[in-house]
Amino acid sequence: MKVIVLDGEFDPWKAVSDFQNENIEDGKHGGSVTFVGSMRDFNDGVEGISNMYLDHYPGMTEKHIGHVISDAMEKWDVIDALVVHRVGNIKPNDAIVLVAVWSEHRAMAFDACRFIINDLKHRAPFWKREASEDGERWVEGNSVDAEADKHSNAARPNSK
Amino acid sequence: MKIAVKYFASMRETMGKSDEVAELSDGASVSDLWASVSSSPMVENTLIAVNMEYTGADHILADGDEVAFFPPVTGG
Numbered sequence A: 001m002k003v004i005v006l007d008g009e010f011d012p013w014k015a016v017s018d019f020q021n022e023n024i025e026d027g028k029h030g031g032s033v034t035f036v037g038s039m040r041d042f043n044d045g046v047e048g049i050s051n052m053y054l055d056h057y058p059g060m061t062e063k064h065i066g067h068v069i070s071d072a073m074e075k076w077d078v079i080d081a082l083v084v085h086r087v088g089n090i091k092p093n094d095a096i097v098l099v100a101v102w103s104e105h106r107a108m109a110f111d112a113c114r115f116i117i118n119d120l121k122h123r124a125p126f127w128k129r130e131a132s133e134d135g136e137r138w139v140e141g142n143s144v145d146a147e148a149d150k151h152s153n154a155a156r157p158n159s160k
Numbered sequence B: 001m002k003i004a005v006k007y008f009a010s011m012r013e014t015m016g017k018s019d020e021v022a023e024l025s026d027g028a029s030v031s032d033l034w035a036s037v038s039s040s041p042m043v044e045n046t047l048i049a050v051n052m053e054y055t056g057a058d059h060i061l062a063d064g065d066e067v068a069f070f071p072p073v074t075g076g
Helices: A012-023 A060-075 A106-123 A146-150 B010-015 B030-037
Strands: A002-006 A031-038 A051-056 A078-086 A088-090 A095-103 A126-132 A135-138 B002-007 B019-023 B047-050 B053-055 B066-070
Touching: A002 A012, A002 A060, A012 A031, A012 A078, A012 A095, A031 A106, A060 A078, A060 A106, A078 A106, A095 A106, B002 B010, B002 B030, B010 B066, B019 B030, B030 B066
Parallel strands: A002 A078, B002 B066
Antiparallel strands: A031 A095, A051 A088, A051 A126, A078 A095, A126 A135, B002 B019, B047 B053, B047 B066
């Protein structure tokens, strides 16, 4: 597995291709599922968001995402997984997060990818600060994606 | 015992600092630590991590622990 937290632009499709070429044995995976999250220029009724700053807890971020990937690899028959997450200054249309999962069969790759991104949105220590004409504000909670969350097996913080 | 305390995002602004070191008696919990660094009650949805693992306010601390207080996360 590989977890990368980086301050700077990245090309998610190149990251997937490079990781597969370097780490996934030819002929052994039956499917890979990739989720790429990117920045919108609107959120929670606010239009014209010009840029965003993504704060994080260095050390815990990598540790937490590593745990989540390990959990997914225990739960499903995952061959390998890659997570890349941006921090720092981000502009609309930039890729913020990449989750890529390789497995023998598609169902496990879909389930594991969804599990990882859902946990990441609810538990990984990142915080968004958005800037628009109205000023700057900390985003108080991730926008609700009921359909995505319905399938989530990710536990909420402090639930243990 | 000495505890390293960290604050992130809006919590950093509320506290007016990003980190500090607290001196506490042995056996102190995260709640005791909060009472020593703030005169206000902890906001209900505050998340707590000790040594980079999520935990609760009743967690008993040990010398050298790193404790972080932060608001609900918004990554992804």
